[in-house]
Amino acid sequence: MASLWRPREGMEIIDLGGQKYSFVFYHVLDIQKVLDVGSWTFEQSLLIYHYLKKREDPQSVKLNTSDIWVLIYDLPTGFISKSVLKNNGDYIGEFVKSDPGNVTGGRKLYYRIRVRMDVDKPITRRMKLKRDGGEWTWVNFKYERLSSFCFVCGLLGHQERDCAIVYANPDKEITRAYGVWLRAPTKNSKNMNLGAKWLRISGDSSKAWEEGVSNVRDEPP
Template identity: 60%
Template sequence: MKGVVVGEEELQPVKQSFALVGRFLTEKNINFNAMKNVIASLWRPKEGMEVHELGDDRYPFVFFHVMDLQKVIDGSPWSFEQSPLIYHKLEDTEDARIVKLNKMEIWLQIHDLPKGFMSENILRSVGDFVGSFIKTDKAWLEGGWNSFVRIRVRLDIDKPLKRRMKIKREGGAWSWINFKYERLSTFCFVCGILGHSERECGVVYANPGKEIKKAYGTCLRAPGRNIKNMNVGARWL
């Protein structure tokens, strides 16, 4: 069967550099109108935004200024009805219908880090152990009296959360450092994977009637204020 070959010079670039495409990590049906109003209320883009339904539970979020887009990226993770938003920043040549949506950025707190272990290289290694290191919160390092260090990491949502890690200086003894995740949504206390609780866990279903050890718990959640935003998002749409 013959087809048409199109040269790169003939293609028209699609301008979507201020757009995200995302999906919510849930099996529940999403009320689109409620979702877009709640999300807009949280994000409050100064220059406005659009939200569309793409099918297959994918939603493009289109912004009209790069600073509004960056504010959303920097403030993630976001969720709707306890379901985390898994998103991808679209480049001009990418198709929103087929890009992979399996990564989530989050702030990680590193607790019990031994003194002298706060170099950028060590924190990068810790971040790459948990997921993919993005950056260090420099202001937190400079505080001096903080009980933990903050780094930004990118998680693979198909893999269990990391709870802790062993670390030592050459010739020294091993120490455990412990992790807490900021604004962490629903995750399974049995398998440690985001997006479901132990009631929907495949491990539990594969072992009916058996007592299943819960290796994870609420200790992975960093404490924070529970702020309920009741504003209607229409003014930013």
């Protein structure tokens, strides 16, 4: 994770046990860069994090939501508005914010919003909208940095070989209602350098950012 985040002032990682970790940052801008991107994955498994505030106990924090950027495709003319984008976000989970680029330029291939998703619920594939005159149409969703998920049940954190539905129906043909098309296109990335350059060890004399500890749950693949 240090290789991905590359904090300018360094970071420290503390194992809290039970697949929970504290990521201690030493500058507010370093932690803000991490928060702005949205979801992060480690070996295709989602890292669920929480920004800890002063005097907040990391062991008592419930880790079941993740902020993720969602791309909305096939949005009809006449439905392109802040309220419609918010309704799409609330349909997927909880709307957080809209990309400023949504309101600049002309017609777009997709519109980008940030949504807080409940990771214990299936991914939302699409939403039905009603046009003027009574005609229905579908808008489709794609997710940035989408971690490992099941093509059968749509849940994050496992693949179909470990799905309860597959195990409950070993002799039946299984319908796969989800697929790789739910992943947003990604740009090719260069190989990351080793993370040690950005890591600090416990006892560093520099003061950690007081409210900059993120509590993370690592979902198994």
